[in-house]
Amino acid sequence: MSVWVRTALVLSATWLLAGCSGRQSALDPQGLQSEQIRQTLFVFLVVATIIWIAVVFVLSMGMLRRKREAAQPLGLHEEFEERSGRVILMLGLATTVVVLGLSVVSYAGQRTVFAKSENALTLKIIGHQWWWEVHYEGDSPDKTFATANEIRIPTGQPVKVELESADVIHSFWVPSLTGKMDLITGQKNELQFTAKKAGVYRGQCAEFCGLQHAHMAFAVIALPPDEFGRWRDHENQSASSPPDQLGRQGEALFRARGCALCHNISGTPAGGQMGPDLTHIGSRTTIAAGTLPNTPATLGAWIADPQHIKPGNLMPQMPLQSGELIAILHYLEQLK
Template sequence: MRCCRPALLTPPLLLLTACSGWQSSLDPQGPQADLLAGLFWVFTAVLSAVWLLTMTALVVALLRRHPARTEPLELNTRPERGMARTVGAAAALTLVVVVALTVVSYGAQRALFSGGEAPLTLKVKGHQWWWEVTYEDPGPSRQFTTANEIHVPVGQPVHVKLESADVIHSFWVPNLAGKMDAIPGRENRLVIQASKEGVFRGQCTEFCGWQHAHMAITVVAHSLEDFERWRESQISAAEPPDDPVRKRGMQIFLSRPCVMCHQIRGTPAAGKVAPDLTHIGSRLHIAAGTLPNGRGNLAAWIVDPQGIKPGAHMPLIKLNAEEVEPLARYLEGLK
């Protein structure tokens, strides 16, 4: 019997561990996520109570013994009247529960989409299979674009304008907010806000093709001072390399088809169809969360993107063996 105890304990432990973590709607780290988590627990409590009442009524009905009839043709309307009252009460209770949950859900939805002023507005565009993130600003010179990573200040609401460049995607950072679709030709809006510093993982939750599972987005929440320092560094153009190996890597990058797709501000590379690489070295991951960022993974991605993320639109670039290291070092240094 002892050998069965771990197996019996495994499902409850898995359920408990699923309630926390860097991608869990049951571990809210912002007011929007708090509201949704509260709504979830209200629905769970009410529906659990309904289920328990239903099962209790069923058990009572099955165990209840009815007196035997001495006269088969005898009419007894009392059970029928009692049954009618029970069914009526159940119907009324059902109506009350449905109306109450509808009102609670509607109130939560109004609170989520109430809008209001926000000091920061982002335009997030879904692509197959990565996220383009533009930090909007009244001054055009202070706008910049990054990819697959959002940085926000703690305690401040952030307006997110969602768009899609190809098919329907769905933006979801469970710790911070609910889901919202990104639809071609339409702009949807969402508000996210982090209550504390940390790193939170998001995911596309609308099946959008072969690499849908590898279309993640990371939200990094900073203190206001750290966020402003990060934003100023992102606004600036890429620093020119200061060592011979990275200079060689820059020459390789600019002489290959990379410049047709990618942009590195401060260089002739001005492509707009693939992620902006101006500060790629400062990001936590590459390939939309598929690999941790680092020189080795950058080199592997450059050499064989289809082996890492089959179906991705990153083409195979022909490089000599001695060109891979300088190119990876150049990209790693773009911070």
Template sequence: MIRGACKAGSGPLLAAPLAACGGNWQSALDVYGTAAIGLKQLIILIVAVCSVVWMLVMIALIVALWRRRDAQAQAPEPTRERRMTVAIMGAVVATVLIIGTFTVMSFIATRALNVAGQDDLTIRVRGLQWWWGLEYVGPDPSQRFETANEIHIPVGRNVRLKLEGLDVIHSFWVPSLAGKQDLVPGRPNELTIRAERAGVYRGQCAEFCGMQHAHMALLVIAEPQDDFDKWANAQRQAATQPAEEEAASGLQTFLAKPCAACHTVRGTAAAGTTGPDLTHVGGRRAIAAGLFETTRGSLAAWIADPQTIKPGNNMPLVPLTPEELRAVSAYLASLK
């Protein structure tokens, strides 16, 4: 059973992620990835040690205040100074040891974010305002394909993400699987994720990147290797030609309007690169970088008025008649 699988609903995924998809869906303490498990253990250790230090400091403070008058009355000045010196030196040594240990453990945990192997699945992740462009790459160019906002990975296998920022600084973060890594324009970064359990894991841009930063989510879907291979093979195929008359009319409208200048639908004349690849958009769980579940109604609403739904995004308002809007939404919903 896929953990956190989205249930049918009409609300935005970002507005009510737990209600829509069930469970503790995005948490650094609800971990199912190798790197995330190490980070959680480090967090728990740091919190535990700091709590113990705080309690010891409070106890020492209380004891010192309680005994202050008696100590001043009984102990001579040199004795008090020696005790103070020993206490301060002990505190300094303990602080150095604790901070040094935390530094070493943090370094080890950070290295786990960039583990790489020869057989890793490699995905190029591009951060844009405000969506995620994804390209599955490999040694054979014929096996490459592009998608957007939804990453499928096989369970129990390292996945190397090549991170690129194309406009401003973004930050890739799927807390249940790994730590954060920035996408900086002109500076490629890498991050390795690995899911130890099948499930649907929510990710988010973790670096303020503009007006719609909060509406820049993504999904990572971890599934058995056989299921992943089936999905990847289907994604490599061109879009099927619509069988229904309304969807076929939608294809013609899509190609005749500015849609084809911004989006790619493999198998058609649409070859734009400004917006997400829509070849199999109907099979994705969400549109607009996690803003709505993928339904024909949400597709129509997004096409009809993208600036009201997500102000400031780069998709222009394309004038369509009601019949054209219904046809285009039917066509896009058919692209499984």
């Protein structure tokens, strides 16, 4: 093997391993459910590896230890036939036992993964081409609010997500916390998970849903319960009214230039439902479903030309004067 080939192999191995940790990995579980999934995977992997090695071993022995040709190749060898019959029977039984055993392991694992808890925090999530609509359902209507593309949850408490779709089939997947579940129009699917540690976990649509499927990501931010409570109380409030002249101009332009037809900003007349809720857009970490970090530069670039950043997405390029763009940007920035 040439040095180049060897180097390439070693390098590609490090890439493979580099994919196994961090904020989006089923092999680095941070939730009760993902831990169970990894454990099940591990048991299957070990059993399958042992069987594979045994099969390859027996096969190699058969190939290496050739028997001398018999005088009567077609004659019956009763003793040999009987022995083979017994071996085949044993192997058949062993296969059955292994398959049944793995079924039990898998079933037991699913009981953890799909366990339902009564005191779960409930979120309703609706998949859209190509973003995530998120509703926090409180015990009373005044505790119910909407956001998009970013889910904050408390650590240690089960979270129940009710999944639906507004258009095609999507799939909710946060590998570090739990397995996948589809979002389907007209059907409510449910998934529960519990984050053990505070952190930011990346989620991704896992069912091809059109042009911008790859840019349909989201962030799950797990916070300590008291911090989550503060965030929730804040998020539950309507948008703050702009404190300065430029902001007020931006708010008016948000309506005058058509943004309000598609976007909701609670506490203002903007009540559109076609696009993500922008009530607290200034405090979100990413924009356009995890496509870009949320900074004044990226937000401005998005409003100026969303089709350049995410070609084919359902927000049209709106004709804006540069002064108008600056005012709208300023307004959205302060919606913390």
